[in-house]
Amino acid sequence: MKMQLIQPFISAADSVLATALQGPTTIGDLTMERDDYQRKGCAVRIAIHGEIEGRIILDMTPDTALRVAGALTGEEVEESEQLVAETVFELANMIIGNAVTLLNDQGYQFKVLPPEKHPDEKSAANKAETEETAIYFDTACGRIFLDISMRYNLRSRAEHVPALSD
């Protein structure tokens, strides 16, 4: 997988987490995965279609999500499944939105589908042409996982980019 496609998501996550959680973040090791994604807790999946396509999963334990919710709202929060889910959705939206901004300003055209809860313990098998890049961020609220599977859609890109002439 091209680092140009991954880097905007890592940069966006680092920036958003530092700003939203108002504390330092440490970026963990980046690993290339071939196995199906193993959900850690509450995971949200966002799909992208266009000149680049794939999906991003943001994942964290319910305890971490509650601490994130507390940091985002600046107040004590009561434990609830809905709050946990909404926290992960909101954080995913901010990270993906910021990454999309970076990629779009680089000239890529694509559509971001609405986030959905990652339903299974494992992601659907789609490993024919893609591999996953997994990374985590250690924050004051706990560890937050990001799993990126992305590739260029050359056919779509060719439809939008005029052919170069000699």
Add this chain to the structure above:
Amino acid sequence: MKPFTPLTRKQDSQPVRYLVVDDSVFARKNLAKMINAFGGEVAGEAGDGCTAITEYARTKPDIVLMDITMPQMEGIEAVERIVRQHPDARIVMVSSVGYQDNILAALQKGARHFVQKPVKPDVLYEIIRYVLSDEDAQGHSQAPATVGEARS
């Protein structure tokens, strides 16, 4: 959150009234907290563009904080419709998606400014202060460089 000098309406020194439009309850709550810190009050809330239009007509807010990506009707279309009916509407876009095309589209439809999520309270405060200012049309007040700051 650090204390801010309260922002008031120039005509009657009353608290600034806001309409907060975002499909995320979480985001609305977060913005409401900032509004409170700015000395303002939430006049209404909406979770989509359609509701924003009716809520604007009902509440006549001083400032609208408008998300872009929402169900039913997106924020940019809602801006266009609100400004068509209420040319004096002061709308600030608040979105995590802040690429140039999106910002330009919102400004062309009548939005006054743009803030990228996650929102920094001091950035939003400066933008609201600027948008509320009557001096901006006369060029006496300097616009905050919000897009760049918000992205940094």
